[in-house]
Amino acid sequence: xxxxxxxxxxxxxxEEALDRFFPRPEGPASDVIEAMRYSLFAxxxxxxxxxxIAGTASVGGDExxxxxxxxxxxxxxxxxxxxxxxxxxxxxxxxxxxxxCHKAFGEAVAILAGDGLLTEAFHLMGRKDLSRPVSSPAxxxxxxxxxxxxxxxxxxxxxxxxxxxxxxxxxxxxxxxxHTHKTGALITASVVSGALIGGGSAGQIESIQSYGQKxxxxxxxxxxxxxxxxxxxxxxxxxxxxxxKGKITYPSVLGLDKSKEIQxxxxxxxxxxxxxxxxRADPLRDIAHYIIERKK
Amino acid sequence: xxxxxxxxxxxxxxEEALDRFFPRPEGPASDVIEAMRYSLFAxxxxxxxxxxIAGTASVGGDExxxxxxxxxxxxxxxxxxxxxxxxxxxxxxxxxxxxxCHKAFGEAVAILAGDGLLTEAFHLMGRKDLSRPVSSPAxxxxxxxxxxxxxxxxxxxxxxxxxxxxxxxxxxxxxxxxHTHKTGALITASVVSGALIGGGSAGQIESIQSYGQKxxxxxxxxxxxxxxxxxxxxxxxxxxxxxxKGKITYPSVLGLDKSKEIQxxxxxxxxxxxxxxxxRADPLRDIAHYIIERKK
Numbered sequence: 001x002x003x004x005x006x007x008x009x010x011x012x013x014x015e016e017a018l019d020r021f022f023p024r025p026e027g028p029a030s031d032v033i034e035a036m037r038y039s040l041f042a043x044x045x046x047x048x049x050x051x052x053i054a055g056t057a058s059v060g061g062d063e064x065x066x067x068x069x070x071x072x073x074x075x076x077x078x079x080x081x082x083x084x085x086x087x088x089x090x091x092x093x094x095x096x097x098x099x100x101c102h103k104a105f106g107e108a109v110a111i112l113a114g115d116g117l118l119t120e121a122f123h124l125m126g127r128k129d130l131s132r133p134v135s136s137p138a139x140x141x142x143x144x145x146x147x148x149x150x151x152x153x154x155x156x157x158x159x160x161x162x163x164x165x166x167x168x169x170x171x172x173x174x175x176x177x178x179h180t181h182k183t184g185a186l187i188t189a190s191v192v193s194g195a196l197i198g199g200g201s202a203g204q205i206e207s208i209q210s211y212g213q214k215x216x217x218x219x220x221x222x223x224x225x226x227x228x229x230x231x232x233x234x235x236x237x238x239x240x241x242x243x244x245k246g247k248i249t250y251p252s253v254l255g256l257d258k259s260k261e262i263q264x265x266x267x268x269x270x271x272x273x274x275x276x277x278x279x280r281a282d283p284l285r286d287i288a289h290y291i292i293e294r295k296k
Numbered sequence: 297x298x299x300x301x302x303x304x305x306x307x308x309x310x311e312e313a314l315d316r317f318f319p320r321p322e323g324p325a326s327d328v329i330e331a332m333r334y335s336l337f338a339x340x341x342x343x344x345x346x347x348x349i350a351g352t353a354s355v356g357g358d359e360x361x362x363x364x365x366x367x368x369x370x371x372x373x374x375x376x377x378x379x380x381x382x383x384x385x386x387x388x389x390x391x392x393x394x395x396x397c398h399k400a401f402g403e404a405v406a407i408l409a410g411d412g413l414l415t416e417a418f419h420l421m422g423r424k425d426l427s428r429p430v431s432s433p434a435x436x437x438x439x440x441x442x443x444x445x446x447x448x449x450x451x452x453x454x455x456x457x458x459x460x461x462x463x464x465x466x467x468x469x470x471x472x473x474x475h476t477h478k479t480g481a482l483i484t485a486s487v488v489s490g491a492l493i494g495g496g497s498a499g500q501i502e503s504i505q506s507y508g509q510k511x512x513x514x515x516x517x518x519x520x521x522x523x524x525x526x527x528x529x530x531x532x533x534x535x536x537x538x539x540x541k542g543k544i545t546y547p548s549v550l551g552l553d554k555s556k557e558i559q560x561x562x563x564x565x566x567x568x569x570x571x572x573x574x575x576r577a578d579p580l581r582d583i584a585h586y587i588i589e590r591k592k
Contacts, residue, residue: 028473029453031460036448083411088403107384111407112456115379118411119447122418126440136432143439144422151415152332157325160408164327177324 003286007050014049015041017067018074021124035105035113036120040078042096045296047219048073048190051287055191055208058274058281061198068130069142069197072121073190076150079117080159080186082110089163090245122147134197142193149189158182167246175253176217183223184216191215191284207273211284214270219291221263224249228256231295263292299582303346310345311337313363314370317420331401331409332416336374338392341592343515344369344482347583348490351504354570354577357494364426365438365493368417369486372446375413376455376482378406385459386541418443430493438489445485454478463542471549472513479519480512487511487580503569507580510566515587517559520545524552527591559588 018040025034049070053063085092085100087107092100102110124130125143148154158181165174191212195205227242228251242249250259270288274281314336321330345366349359381388381396382403389399398406420426421439444450454477461470487508491501523538524547538545546555566584570577 023448027453028457028470029448029477032452032456033448079411083407086407088407108459109456111379111382111384112452115375115410115414116448116452118414119443119452121443123440123443123447126436126443128436128440136436139436140422140424140432144419144424147415147417147419147422151419152319152325152329152412156328156408156412156415157323160328160405161324163404174324181325 003283003290006283006286007045007290010050010053011046013053013063013067014046014070014074018071021068021071021127021130022120031105031109032112032116035101035109036078036116038104039082039095039101039113040075040117042098044074044077044096046074047287048077048186051187051190051212051284052194054281054283054287055194055212056198057194058208058277058284059195059198059200059204060280061194061200065134066194066197068124068127069134069139069146069193070190072124073146073186073193075117075121075124076146076155076186079114079121080150080155082114082117084159086110089159092241118150135199138196138199142196145196146186146189146193149185154181154185154189155183158185162248165248168248170248170253172253175248175250178248179217179220179250180213183220184213187216187219188212204277207276208284210273211270211288214266214273215288215291218263218266218270218288221250221259221266222292222294224251225256225259225263226294226296267292299579299586302579302582303341303586306346306349307342309349309359309363310342310366310370314367317364317367317423317426318416327401327405328408328412331397331405332374332412334400335378335391335397335409336371336413338394340370340373340392342370343583344373344486347483347486347508347580350577350579350583351487351490352494353490354504354573354580355491355494355496355500356576357490357496361430362490362493364420364423365430365435365442365489366486368420369442369482369489371413371417371420372442372451372482375410375417376446376451378410378413380455382406385455388537414446431495434492434495438492441492442482442485442489445481450477450481450485451479454481458544461544464544466544466549468549471544471546474544475513475516475546476509479516480509483512483515484508500573503572506569507566507584510562510569511584511587514559514562514566514584517546517555517562518588518590520547521552521555521559522590522592563588 023033052066052070052073056063056066082101084090085095086102093103101113158178162178162182188209192209195208227239230239267288271285274284319329348362348366348369352359352362378397380386381391382398388396397409454474458474458478488505491504523535526535563584567581570580
């Protein structure tokens with residue numbers, strides 16, 4: 001399968017760049033750097049950086065230009081997992097088959113490791129020493145856009161509604177709010193930031209944004225479904241967690257069949273958004289399908 | 297006293313801008329926005345934004361240009377207080393005479409409010425709709441610099457060493473590391489970012505940086521001393537907290553007299569750093585003296 005090779009290749013590029021860009025644990029604050037590295041290199045799919053790379057390629061950009069931003073997106077994703085896992089939040093002990101950050105380093109260091117990853121993302125995006133020069137206007141669009149997608153208008157907003165809805169009866173609009181904000185916003189920002197740095201036209205950016213919003217929602221619905229139908233060995237975490245915690249999910253609100261139907265419609269719509277793009281958008285098209293076929 | 301009028305005038309400008317830039321609590325995520333506002337508008341001195349404004353004025357810049365960055369610095373400061381107060385960190389119940397954020401909103405919302413403030417800072421700095429256009433190269437220097445000062449190389453690094461040193465015997469180099477990182481780095485970044493946006497020359501930036509480092513250290517030593525000699529009614533928080541918690545402070549490591557001596561040397565050095573600046577740097581000179589004379 002060609003996409004598998006693509007994902008593996010891009011993942012290797014992202015891993016190498018993350019390791020190169022990220023500090024070693026040294027100096028008096030080495031513990032927090034170690035905790036940051038522990039979570040950052042815990043073996044994620046690197047979906048957000050790969051979407052950023054595929055987004056820039058789709059408009060004819062050079063992937064080397066987006067590597068700092070692509071890696072910054074992974075830092076933000078990694079911070080969000082550390083804070084989500086905290087005892088006061090989802091209270092999870094395991095993540096990707098390993099103890100969560102606060103289990104391994106204690107709660108104080110875990111909170112700070114999350115803070116450090118989030119902050120370092122904005123340092124990394126602006127570092128002058130890393131890549132060939134990215135256009136300043138593009139970068140100055142990308143930075144506030146990613147911040148907005150991560151904050152109260154995006155991920156933080158989705159997470160607060162998520163934890164506040166636990167165990168409650170909610171309407172479909174609430175689960176849609178949670179999913180589009182908690183996961184969808186950063187996924188959309190990932191692919192759009194790639195296209196912006198790649199020099200995409202306003203029309204292209206609009207299409208890419210529509211693509212991102214649709215796969216973002218489909219991705220989170222797929223996560224919900226994996227929590228019901230997934231294999232604990234493949235996932236590296238327990239299944240049935242959402243139900244036990246009374247989490248608001250698409251299947252819990254709309255049922256499994258309806259959720260899968262929405263998911264399919266999202267993927268179809270996402271691919272249609274790319275109608276005017278040539279073969280350079282093929283990775284984005286393939287990733288859309290992969291999102292609902294993945295096993296972890 | 298002229299400085300008092302200056303500080304009051306600039307504080308009013310910052311309050312007005314913060315309120316104008318910051319979202320109202322509405323929509324499904326209104327709780328986290330309310331928590332963010334609760335801590336942000338709890339009546340701080342707004343020292344960092346004022347330093348940013350005074351920094352830009354010292355090199356002939358216009359303070360209206362720096363307001364978004366100045367306010368972003370206060371958002372970052374406010375986030376750091378929320379996370380520092382958490383039960384897993386300093387476990388404080390009161391801040392500025394009011395219950396701390398997690399006491400008022402619960403731990404989960406407080407963690408997210410901190411995350412939201414930190415993230416919104418980087419959104420705010422890049423917002424195109426707020427101020428007259430700031431030079432892109434200056435802004436692209438300022439954003440990663442502020443991120444670096446806030447992260448593992450700055451505030452987060454200082455905080456982790458601070459909590460890990462509690463109750464231990466440490467050398468003077470450790471308390472210097474804590475203070476220069478936990479407080480000094482963001483104070484330095486505040487005044488330097490103002491000077492950068494104001495169009496300061498390389499030599500001026502260097503002088504301003506030296507000024508910032510010195511007042512940053514003096515400021516934290518002053519905080520340590522206030523915790524011993526301060527008045528609980530003026531401070532809005534308990535005194536003697538540091539000693540009770542076994543906090544590493546300048547007085548605890550070097551004694552009160554030596555601490556005051558270092559503080560005075562820092563202020564003298566800070567003012568000397570501004571030797572080549574004209575009267576437009578007078579607010580910075582006055583603020584240096586105010587830092588060790590303040591009562592809260």
